Amino acid sequence: MAERVRVKTLMPPGHVRAPWYLRGKVGVIERRLGAFHNPEQLAYGLPAAKKPLYRVRFTMADIWGNEAENPSDTLDAEIYAHWLEEADTHAT
Amino acid sequence: MPHDHHDHDHFHHEGMSPSGHPYRADNDGPLTYWQRMEIAIRELLIEKGQLTPAEISGQIDAMDARSPANGAAVVARAWVDPAFKARLLSDAASASREMGFDIGPLNLIAVENTPQTHNLIVCTLCSCYPRNLLGLPPDWYKTREYRSRAVREPRAVLQEFGLDLPDTVTVRVHDSTADMRYIVLPAQPEGSEDMTEAELADLVTRDSMIGTGLPRQP
Amino acid sequence: MSDWNGRRWHDMGGQAAGPVPMDGHDFALWEKRVDALMVLCGQKGLFTVDGLRRALEDMGEDAFDTMSYYERWVAAVNQNLLETGAYSIEELGTRMDEIATRGPTYAEAQNG
Numbered sequence: 001m002a003e004r005v006r007v008k009t010l011m012p013p014g015h016v017r018a019p020w021y022l023r024g025k026v027g028v029i030e031r032r033l034g035a036f037h038n039p040e041q042l043a044y045g046l047p048a049a050k051k052p053l054y055r056v057r058f059t060m061a062d063i064w065g066n067e068a069e070n071p072s073d074t075l076d077a078e079i080y081a082h083w084l085e086e087a088d089t090h091a092t
Numbered sequence: 093m094p095h096d097h098h099d100h101d102h103f104h105h106e107g108m109s110p111s112g113h114p115y116r117a118d119n120d121g122p123l124t125y126w127q128r129m130e131i132a133i134r135e136l137l138i139e140k141g142q143l144t145p146a147e148i149s150g151q152i153d154a155m156d157a158r159s160p161a162n163g164a165a166v167v168a169r170a171w172v173d174p175a176f177k178a179r180l181l182s183d184a185a186s187a188s189r190e191m192g193f194d195i196g197p198l199n200l201i202a203v204e205n206t207p208q209t210h211n212l213i214v215c216t217l218c219s220c221y222p223r224n225l226l227g228l229p230p231d232w233y234k235t236r237e238y239r240s241r242a243v244r245e246p247r248a249v250l251q252e253f254g255l256d257l258p259d260t261v262t263v264r265v266h267d268s269t270a271d272m273r274y275i276v277l278p279a280q281p282e283g284s285e286d287m288t289e290a291e292l293a294d295l296v297t298r299d300s301m302i303g304t305g306l307p308r309q310p
Numbered sequence: 311m312s313d314w315n316g317r318r319w320h321d322m323g324g325q326a327a328g329p330v331p332m333d334g335h336d337f338a339l340w341e342k343r344v345d346a347l348m349v350l351c352g353q354k355g356l357f358t359v360d361g362l363r364r365a366l367e368d369m370g371e372d373a374f375d376t377m378s379y380y381e382r383w384v385a386a387v388n389q390n391l392l393e394t395g396a397y398s399i400e401e402l403g404t405r406m407d408e409i410a411t412r413g414p415t416y417a418e419a420q421n422g
Contacts, residue, residue: 011316015364017270019216020317021243021324033199036271043364045357045394053270064324069245073263078270120415125406126381127340127416129388132405133347135421136397143350145422151346216323218363219379228345231334234379240327252330267323 003029004087005056007079015043018083022075026087027058030076038080052081154194158227162193163275164296166225168289170202171280184275188225195224203266204277205303210257212250212265212303213274214242220268222275226301233302243267253304276303284310319371340416341380348387357390365389 009024017039033053041048056079061071137143166188170177180187184200200222203211215221216239221229232238241249246263250256257263266274278300284292287310299305337345352359365386366373373382392399412419 013316013318015360015367017217019267019269019323020321021216033272039270039358039360039363042358042360045361045390055272064244069247070259070263073246073265075243075265075267077267078272080270120417122414123410123416123419124381126377126384128406128409128419129402130340130344130347130384131409131416131420132402133384133388133391133397134343136401136405137347137351137391140397142354142356142396143347147350148343148346151349152342155342155345155349214323217321218366228337232330232332235331236322236325236374237327237330240322240325241330242323244324249330252332 005029005054005079005084006087007056008083008085010083014040016040016083018079019077021063022056022058022077022079025058025063027056027062030055030057033078036080038082053078054081054084055079056084155223155228158224160226160296160298160301161293162188163222163226163298163301164293166191166193166275167277167296167301168293170277171284171292172289177277180277193225198222198224199272200225200275201266201272202275202277203264205279207279208260208262210250210261210263210303211274211276212242212246212263213268213276214239214265215268216240216243217269220273222273224273225275226298230298250304253299255304255306275301278307281307281309318367319374320367337380338416339422340420343422344380344384344387348383351387351391356394356396361390361393362386 004026005028006026007018007022007024011023031054033055035050036053037048038051039048055076058075058077059071060068060073060075063075134143134148138145166180166184169191170180170187176187176190179190180202181204184202185195185198187202188195188198188200205211213221215233219229219234219239221233223229238249243265246265247257250263268274278296280292281295284295287295291310295307295310297305297307300307348359348362351357362383363386366382368389369382369385373385377385388402391397392402409419409421412421
């Protein structure tokens, strides 16, 4: 996974842990956390393979643009690898 | 400040529960549908051999034993012991277990406040909280208002808690979206250098470990 | 015709909201028992915290606004236990009905 990543702009219904406000936003991998059982499967009582999980750091400007309260403040969130893509592909 | 938060941030306060809240009158109100559901689930699981009464009371005792005082002890140790602090910042769960706290399978990350950085913890999707170390979360942590606004206007939220941070400090918000839980390692207050570890722990408030407060001044 | 932006009600990061309410309360015994049931069911593999969250989310925003935290939890615990077959709907309904005859308060009905 690249250092600069974009959260996929997928909008499926159901139990997902990639927050809506970060979809499509570009951040930097802050650390790699290892692999955890996929909550999207566990939530329905299904067998759940382990998926890599990353902590991704965004600036408030990355997320909120000109409306950021303080552009250089940051937001870290844990995002599963299957919700991330390299930031330099599929540019919007 | 629009709200006086002081009253429920004293986990040593007389008349307060281990979780730092006033005790709630219970059991005497009219029996509700949801209370009947709780009783029924508990009885059915016991009758079917899934649970025992001792397991349930033991789990309640275990949660009652967890309080912000546990986290305060971890913070105070980090303030007096640089090697422990390094271990805490690299693996907060192991460091907490090292101090004897039963935190179960908790995956914990400690984030350090410095003169340049202030950290704030939130869970926008539900109410994830380091409950196995600090006990159950305060009610405000679970509200729509806190969950919605902490990631968009953290400085405005912090002002409601009485914290006015200068622009020279970077605010780092941590959204507990998946498997990790977070605790803030607050900066040691000036003037506390000669205090004992136990005295230092008394300065550490619950909110200072969530990032909505600072430690008490000595 | 209808359309949707894909944001579910519980996914509230960044939404507009008012001042943070600062009042708090300790938990009643029945609420602590709900919490304990969730933790123990997880430890015994009956369902996961992800299953709890899924049920809470599927209950919808109306439940968030009208039910207390542990009222929502007990409903979500029950949803998962019914799905996993820990007991039947008939067993649950019959037992809840019998509990109502034990007395007018939780203290009298609790069997603990």
